[in-house]
Amino acid sequence: MIPVQVIGxxxxxxxxxxxxxxxxxxxxxxxxxxxxxxxxxxxxARKIVLGKDPEAALAQIPALAADQRVxxxxxxxxxxxxxxxxxxxxLGTEAVVIHPNLTAVQxxxxxxxxxxxxxxxxxxHGRSWQPLEEALGRREKLIIYTDPEHTPAAxxxxxxxxxxxxxxxxxxxxxxxxxxxxxxxSPEEAKDREFSPLNLVVVLLDQVAFNVGANxxxxxxxxxxxxxxxxxxxACLHLGLPEEALEHQRGLITxxxxxxxxxxxxxxxxxxxxxxxxxxxxSVGLEASLLLPGGRIIAVEQQEERAGQIKxxxxxxxxxxxxxxxGLAPGCLAGLPxxxxxxxxxxxxxxxxxxxxxxxxxxxxxxVVITAALLETLETARQVFSEAGWNQEVVQLxxxxxxxxxxxxxxxxxxxxxxxxxYGGRPGI
Numbered sequence: 057m058i059p060v061q062v063i064g065x066x067x068x069x070x071x072x073x074x075x076x077x078x079x080x081x082x083x084x085x086x087x088x089x090x091x092x093x094x095x096x097x098x099x100x101a102r103k104i105v106l107g108k109d110p111e112a113a114l115a116q117i118p119a120l121a122a123d124q125r126v127x128x129x130x131x132x133x134x135x136x137x138x139x140x141x142x143x144x145x146x147l148g149t150e151a152v153v154i155h156p157n158l159t160a161v162q163x164x165x166x167x168x169x170x171x172x173x174x175x176x177x178x179x180x181h182g183r184s185w186q187p188l189e190e191a192l193g194r195r196e197k198l199i200i201y202t203d204p205e206h207t208p209a210a211x212x213x214x215x216x217x218x219x220x221x222x223x224x225x226x227x228x229x230x231x232x233x234x235x236x237x238x239x240x241x242s243p244e245e246a247k248d249r250e251f252s253p254l255n256l257v258v259v260l261l262d263q264v265a266f267n268v269g270a271n272x273x274x275x276x277x278x279x280x281x282x283x284x285x286x287x288x289x290x291a292c293l294h295l296g297l298p299e300e301a302l303e304h305q306r307g308l309i310t311x312x313x314x315x316x317x318x319x320x321x322x323x324x325x326x327x328x329x330x331x332x333x334x335x336x337x338x339s340v341g342l343e344a345s346l347l348l349p350g351g352r353i354i355a356v357e358q359q360e361e362r363a364g365q366i367k368x369x370x371x372x373x374x375x376x377x378x379x380x381x382x383g384l385a386p387g388c389l390a391g392l393p394x395x396x397x398x399x400x401x402x403x404x405x406x407x408x409x410x411x412x413x414x415x416x417x418x419x420x421x422x423x424v425v426i427t428a429a430l431l432e433t434l435e436t437a438r439q440v441f442s443e444a445g446w447n448q449e450v451v452q453l454x455x456x457x458x459x460x461x462x463x464x465x466x467x468x469x470x471x472x473x474x475x476x477x478x479y480g481g482r483p484g485i
Contacts, residue, residue, distance in 0.1 A: 057118065057121050057122055057151055058121050058122075058123070058124065058125055058126070059121075059151055059152065059153050060117060060121050060126045060127070060128060060143065060147055060151055060152050060153070061079050061083075061125075061126070061127045061128070061153050061155065062127075062128045062130055062134045062139070062140050062143050062152060062153065062154050062155065063076050063079060063080060063127060063128070063129060063130065063134070063155040063157075064130045064131070064132055064133045064134045064138065064140075064155060064156055064157030064158075065092060065095070065129060065130065065131060065132075065157060066132065066133075066157040066158035066163070066232065067132070067158060067160070067163050067231045067232025067233075068095070068232040068233060069095050069096075070232070071157055071158050071232070072157070076155050076157075079127060079155070080096070080099075080127055080129075082125055083099070083101045083125050083126065083127035084101050084102065084124040084125045084126070085101055085102045085103075085104065085117075085120050085121075085124050085125070085126040085127070086099060086101045086102070086103050086104070086127055086129060087103075087104045087106060087113065087114070087117065087126065087127065087128040087129065088105075088106055088128060088129030088130070089105070089106050089129075089131070090105055091131075091254075092129040092130070092131060093105065093129065095129075101127075102120075104116060104117075106139065110139065110142060111142060111146060114128075114142065114143060114146040114147070115146060117146070117147060118147065118151075121147075121151070128143055131160075132157065132158065132159040132160050133156045133157050133158070133159045134154055134155070134156065134157075135154060135156065136159045136161075137179045137181065137201055140154050160201070160228075160231055160256045161175075161177055161199050161256070163231050163232060164199065164226075164228045164231060164256050164258060165199075167228065167231070167238055168226060168238075168258065168327070168350050169350070169376065169377060170258070170349075170350050172199065174195075174197060175195070175197045175198065175199050176191045176194060176195035176197070176198050176199070177198075177199045177200075177201075178191055178198060178199070178200045178201070179200075179201040180200060180201060180202055180203060180205075180206035180211075181201050181202065181203040181206070182203060183206075185206070185214060188200065188211070188214065192218060192220070192261070195261075196260065196261045197258075197259070197260055197261070198258070198259040198261070199256065199257070199258050199259075200256070200257040200258075200259065201256060202255055202256070202257060204253065207251065207255075208225065208227045208246055208249070208251045208255060208257050209246055209247055209248060209249055209250070209251070211225070211246075211257055211259070212225060212241075212243040212244070212245075212246035212247040213243070213247045215243045215259070216243045216244065216247060220243060220261060221242075221243065221244070223242070223243055223259055223260060223261050224240055224241075224242065224259070224260045224325055224326050224327050225240070225241050225242070225243060225246050225257060225258070225259050225260075226238065226239070226240045226241075226257070226258040226259075226260075226327050226350070227239050227241065227246065227251055227255055227256075227257055228255060228256045228257075228258070229251055229252040229254065229255045230252050230254050230255075231254075231256065233254075235252070237252070239394075240325075240326075240327035240328055240329070240350075240351075240396065242421065245419070245421060258327075258350075260326050260327065260349075260350070292373075293342065293343070293345070293346060293373040293374070293375065294346070295315075295316065295319070295343050295346060296312045296315070296316060296343075297312060297315075297339065297342070297343065298312060299311065299312065299339075302337050302338075302339055302342075302365075302369050303337060303365045303368050303369055303372075304336065304337035304339070304362075304365055305336075305337070305361070305362065305365070308336045308337065308362070309336055309337050309339050310336070310339050310340050310401055310427065311455065311470060311473075313453065313455045314427060314453060314455070314473050314475070315339060315340055315343055317451065317453055317475055318340055318399060318425050318427065318475060319340070319343060319344060319347065321423070321425045321449075321451075321475060321477045322344070322397050322399060322423060322425050323397075323423060324344060324347040324348055324351070324397060325348075325396075326348065326349045326350050326351060327348070327349070327350040327351050328348055328351045328352075328395075328396040328397055329351065329352045329353075329354070329393050329394065329395045329396055329397070330344055330348060330351065330352070330353045330354070330395060330396070330397045330398070330399065331354050331356060331389070331392065331395045331397070331398045331399070331414065332344070332353060332354065332355045332356065332399050332401070333356045333385050333389070333398065333399065333400045333401070333402070333403065333410055333414070334356070334357065334358075334385070334400060334401045334402025334403050334410075335355035335356060335357045335362070335366055335380075335401065335402075336357065336362055336365075336366075336401060336402060337362060337365045337366060337369055338355045338357075338365070338366035338369050338370065338378065338380075339369075340399050340401060341353040341355045341366070341378050341399075342369055342370060342373060342375055342378065344399075345375045345377055345378055348377065351377060352377055352379070352393070353377060353378040353379070354378075354379055354381055354392055354393075354395075355378060355379070355380050355381065356381045356383065356385055356388060356389065356392075357380065357381075357382060358382065358383060358384045358385070359382075360382055363380050363382040366378075366380045367380050384406075385403065385406065385410045385413070386406065386409045386410045386412075386413035386414075389410070389413050389414070389417070390413075394417050394418075395414070395417060395418060395422065396418070396419075396421070396422055396423075397422065397423050397424075397425075398414040398418065398422070398423070398424045398425070399424075399425050399426075400414070400424065400425070400426045400427075401426075401427050403433075407426075407433060407436050407437065407440075408436050408439075408440050411424065411426070411436075411437065411440045411441075412440060412444070415440070415444050415446065415478070418480065419480070420480035421480065422479070422480060423477065423478065423479045424446075424477070424478040424479075425475065425476070425477050425478075426475070426476040426477075426478075427473055427474070427475055427476075428473065428474040428475075428476060429471055429472075429473055429474075433474075434450070434474045434476065437476045437478075438450070438476065441476075441478040444478075446478045446479065446480050447478065447479050447480070448476060448477065448478045448479075449476070449477045449479075450474055450475070450476050450477075451474070451475045451477075452472055452473070452474050452475075453472065453473045453474075453475060454469065454470075454472045455469070455470045456468060456469045456470070457470065
């Protein structure tokens, strides 16, 4: 009998090694699910579909492998919730060679830049809800394989029924395909949505945002979801950085006290995408990174010099989940991933167009926060929110700082700032 080769395709054939490609090329019989066989429409080999009764299909292999080269195609890694163990059971260990590859869990965590050694991995494929029920009391970070019954929407409803209203869900659809999509959602947002049948779900339970966020204030992680020491030579990032701690053009920085209120109004949650438009030196985005484990900050700045300052500041503090887009908004926003939160610290005469573009990309659970030093900016923001039917809140912030004067101290006032928050959903989200 010619040994049967079981080859994991990873997320797609692009993950195959040259050696695995050659084994597939020489195959005389290809065995696998319809989706996997569909990657090789021109292959001349006989094709056997693993359908609803894969064990019966595999039972054909011993006779074929007597004088033909048989290859069984598997998704991800054949031995990780895959067909590999079943092939070994049917054919025996001596007749099978396993070729491992990237798992969906590895691919998903790489997309999210999320450590997974502290994750509980659950498969609901062809199973009951019991594995998820038991995991809720054990771990705060879960990765779930789904099936047509246990869909992301059904998982969201399951979480809501057990009081996990503050959980965050990331649904990764069609990983490794041209149609790949990644979205962070609350269970309420996900409970009625439809998703691609090819998906994986990451769940961060209520405690994660607090526990991880608290750790991140003290040490910037190598992964946004794992507290770890900072890279050698980087400075310590914390909330409320003094202006002199950041490279910036004189006066063009959001003051520390304003940053604190802005970050509170943004109501950031793990895994969100934040646009920082008119980012200046990037002060808001940098501190937001401490509150966005598993998330992504996109700092948009039209001036090349300031964009360079953002990169320098991010490098100084070792921030890895912030990227810089040097371009003129709103035009440059078109190619960005949809945000859940938007901060607009600059926009000038283009503010209305920028704000309209942002509102067009946010869902009704999204938030926009704008800082305004001019009455005209305040009026523009309020008008756009009103016309779009968004709720709004305005806070005026007046800050005075102590300064030495002779042998004493006096309070020096900074320019007042209006902080305008727009939200589509109910207050407090």
